[in-house]
Amino acid sequence: xxxxxxxxxxxxxxxxxxxxxxxxxxxxxxxxxxxxxxxxxxxxxxxxxxxxxxxxxxxxxxxxxxxxxxxxxxxxxxxxxxxxxxxxxxxxxxxxxxxxxxxxxxxxxxxxxxxxxxxxxxxxxxxxxxxxxxxxxxxxxxxxxxxxxxxxxxxxxxxxxxxxxxxxxxxxxxxxxxxxxxxxxxxxxxxxxxxxxxxxxxxx
Numbered sequence: 001x002x003x004x005x006x007x008x009x010x011x012x013x014x015x016x017x018x019x020x021x022x023x024x025x026x027x028x029x030x031x032x033x034x035x036x037x038x039x040x041x042x043x044x045x046x047x048x049x050x051x052x053x054x055x056x057x058x059x060x061x062x063x064x065x066x067x068x069x070x071x072x073x074x075x076x077x078x079x080x081x082x083x084x085x086x087x088x089x090x091x092x093x094x095x096x097x098x099x100x101x102x103x104x105x106x107x108x109x110x111x112x113x114x115x116x117x118x119x120x121x122x123x124x125x126x127x128x129x130x131x132x133x134x135x136x137x138x139x140x141x142x143x144x145x146x147x148x149x150x151x152x153x154x155x156x157x158x159x160x161x162x163x164x165x166x167x168x169x170x171x172x173x174x175x176x177x178x179x180x181x182x183x184x185x186x187x188x189x190x191x192x193x194x195x196x197x198x199x200x201x202x203x204x
Contacts, residue, residue, distance in 0.1 A: 026109045026187065029118075033110070037192075037201040038067040040106040044191075049078040049104045051194070058125060058202035059174045068125065069106055069201040071194045079103040079195065093148040096195060100139060100146065105191045106201065112183040122177045122192070124151055125200035138201075139193035142181045149177045151199060174202070 027035055037058075043051045053067035071078050077086045080102040085091065122138065136151025181190075192201055 026111050028111045028113070029183070030113045034203060035108060035110075036066040036203045037069040037106065039108065040069075041109045041189075042107045043069075044105050044107060046078065046102050046104045048073070049076075051104045051106055054200070057200075059123070066203070069192070069194075071104055071197055071199070074197045077195075077197055085196070096137070096139065096148050097146050100141070100193060103139070103193045103195060105139075105141075105193045108190045108192075110183065110188045110190055112185055112188055115183060115185040117180055117182050120179050120181045120204060122149065122179070122204045123202045124175045124177065125202060126175050127198040127200060136175075136199055137195040138177070138199050139191075139195060140179060140181070141189075141191040141193070142183065143188055145182065147179050147181075148195075149179055151175050151177050 026041070027033060027039060038053050045051075050072055051069050052072050054070055055067045056065065057068040058066065076082060079085075080099045081089075081091055081096070120140070122140065124136070124138070127136070138149050138151065140147050140149060190204075192204070194201065
């Protein structure tokens, strides 16, 4: 445990990871599942934008081999609204959702043993926003339900020691974004969208 302006942060920990591949990257969920970003069923491009893997990148356990996922080209914000987002315009969640078909994504298939509501944590690289209005936005689509998530909140200040979330990201080298999802029994389709180029998916 390390003391910092962010409080006490545990840097070393043991994790029981349960990742299973079955039937062409269909993953089985039985209460708990850890999915590396490169365990996707497919990558879906959108125009000039696509998601690519970055080998051996991220916060990995000893001996673990995995790859992160990032949207390219990285100098542009993906999607039909990308240029306006980079220029500082804020869009509602509804507007972002309506334009998701212009953003590339990674698709996963999860075989849930039980239907129900589940806690989901998306782990991303500890990147900082690259422009003032950026909130490191991403989208999670579970079957037909979509949520827009923000990797950082409105109070985030990169490089500012009084900003607790920045300090935690520096010390732990990861960002965690939480949400609730509903799964049906059997096969579920989960899609991850990086709505800003600095969002790099590591696992969920």
